[in-house]
Amino acid sequence: MEIKLYEYVGTFAENKDIAKDIRINKIIPSLENSEEITLDFDKVKSATQSFVHALISDVIRKNGIKILDRVYFKNCSDTIKKIIEIVIEYMQDHS
Amino acid sequence: MKIHLSNSVWIGNIDPFIHSFDTSNDKILEITSHKKWVSVHPVVLCMITGLGLFIRRKKAELSFEKMEATSRHYFERMGLFKILGLDSGIKITPHESAGRFIPLQLITNSSNLDDFICEMIPMLHLQPEQAEPIKYIISELVRNVFEHASAPDGAIVCAQYYKKSNTIRIGVVDTGVGIRHTLERFYHPKDDLNALALALTPGITGTTTKIGGTEANAGAGLFFIKSLAKISRDFFMIYSGKAMYKLLKNPKNKQAKLISDPLKDHFSSEANLPFWNGTVVAIDLCLNNTLNFNELLDLIRKVYREGRKQQTKLRYKKPQFI
Helix, strand or coil: CEEECHHHHCCEECCHHHHHHHHHHHHHHHHHCCCCEEEECCCCCEECHHHHHHHHHHHHHHHCHHHHHHEEEECCCHHHHHHHHHHHHHHHHHC | CEEEECCEECHHHCHHHHHCCECCCCCEEEEEECCCCCEECHHHHHHHHHHHHHHHHCCCEEEECCCCCCCHHHHHHCCHHHHCCCCCCCCCCCCCCCCCEEEEEEECCHHHHHHHHHHHHHHHCCCHHHHHHHHHHHHHHHHHHHHHHCCCCCEEEEEEEECCCCEEEEEEEECCCCHHHHHHHHHCCCCHHHHHHHHCCCCCECCECCCCCCCCCCCCHHHHHHHHHHHCCCCEEEEEECEEEEECCCCCCCCCCCCCCHHHCCEEEECCCCCEEEEEEEEEEECCCCCCHHHHHHHHHHHHHHHHHHHHHHCCCCCCCC
């Protein structure tokens, strides 16, 4: 499954309620169905750490870091890449 | 309660202003001001608004002495009297606000915040790379209010761009439960200052004792914001309950290094101030000095990792040999 985040959050991904909604209703069900997930950040220029945390931290916490073998991040700006790296790194320290 | 708008109140010299805040009688709020000139940080407008709304909610009396200062028009233009439902008697010709300031706003929900962030950047006429940290700060601070403060009026926000110093000054205030109360359940801070230090430490959140937080909170927001001020060599201030923590300007001849422990930073603090019901946050950001946001994220990543390791290490249990 590919999720085009711009359609949900516009150019600045900061709304944690939307992140939670995407996580619960799209990411988790797809992963439970053994599918792969692509989070496409095309046209999203920036994101907050809180947004990315709300989007993916629980997926890692509940499934372990191996779950990232089935999660792809596409068209990320440098800022978004760095924020995703921060979140994934600290989740691995404590998962 | 009494509060006096003195001649000049900025983050650097905010301490006497807070000290003069008299909380003794909550049946009335008396606001007075310097007679000649009042020049204040946007956070001061947010605080006055917060107190005014608090007193209105309590159906107590709000007495705002007629301002005589030449700069009184500024307070009208920033929407202070309107938001408090007062007729200031000050006549102004509102100019186009773009390029200078964001008047006082109450942000009460996620949808308000989304709209506010969209409208805010054109109002400040900033370049995208300058806008990025500002959107970040507002989003994280306002969401903290939604998620932790239980504030009846939501987040009170105000900002001003100062062309001469190329600096944006931002205030975000609430009159909710305060930081100590938020951290009480899991961290039992010994006092308000200890609560502020915990809130500024990466990995600590009021929603769990787990380092790294819950699915919704990582305990990183305030640390990110303090880091922005540190790297920009600017002020950051947080005041809640009886305590205030102020990150002081990093001297230009010293390397600005991020530190996870806020009490090891270049800061000042006070632990016995008049009690603020809720939380006050102020930040200055000189746009000349603002490091590339991506470089800042690299620094934060490094320090966040180290800080979290220290937090985890503190909890390691050692065998007790007897």
